[in-house]
Amino acid sequence: MSTTTSETGARVVPIPPPLYYAAALVGGVLLDRVFPLAAAHPALRVAGLVIACAGAGSAAAGVLAVIRHRTTIVPHRPVATLITTGVYRVSRNPMYLGLALLVPGLGLLIGTWWPLVLLPLTLLAVTRLVIAPEERYLRQRFPDEYDAYRARVRRWL
Structure with a gap:
């Protein structure tokens, strides 16, 4: 018996996406x-605080939208709906954008450039191992709607 995209989620590497960003910060x-x-x-430090707050705001807005739409933030679980409103109209x-901003923001608050230096590797890993499979999944799950959404909203900003 085969499963459909409505029964499964994206085929992502089973590492929770926040851990990629935490690795950049801790590393x-x-x-x-x-x-x-x-x-x-x-x-x-002031710039770091501003950047970290923007990141936390973006991440929180994304999570709240997912909760409001009663779907999941877990990439390998099936999503109930394609969210295209609120913060999802911008990114x-x-x-992931919020977490990407938190890394350099917190690095500057801590007083080191290293998290910013490591961020491109994190973004490459997240893009290839998480975002690309998620996008394939969403294109299969919501073909016309996702293509239209993708045409008008950028991946990051």
């Missing part, structure tokens, strides 16, 4: 202990 802090790459200017991935 950056650990690297800073061995090879300091200080971001010590007070203005950088197809507001939770």
Whole structure:
């Protein structure tokens, strides 16, 4: 018996996406202990706070939209609906965008550039291992609706 996209979710690597971002942050802090790459200017701490708050806001808005629409944030579970309103009108991935902003924001608050240096590797991993399979899944699950949504809303911003 075969399963349909309405019964399964995206075929993503079974690592929760927040762990990719946490690895960049923790890895950056650990690297800073061995090879300091200080971001010590007070203005950088203020910038870090602003960036981290923007990231937390984007991620929280994405989670709240998912809850409001009674679907799931777990990539390998089937989604009930394609969310295209609210923060999802600005980014197809507001939770991942928010986490991507949290990494450099928190790095600057902590006082190191390393998380920002590691962020491109994180974004590459998330794009290939999570977002690409999610997009394939959504295209199969909501073919016409997802193509129209994808044409008008960018992946990140």
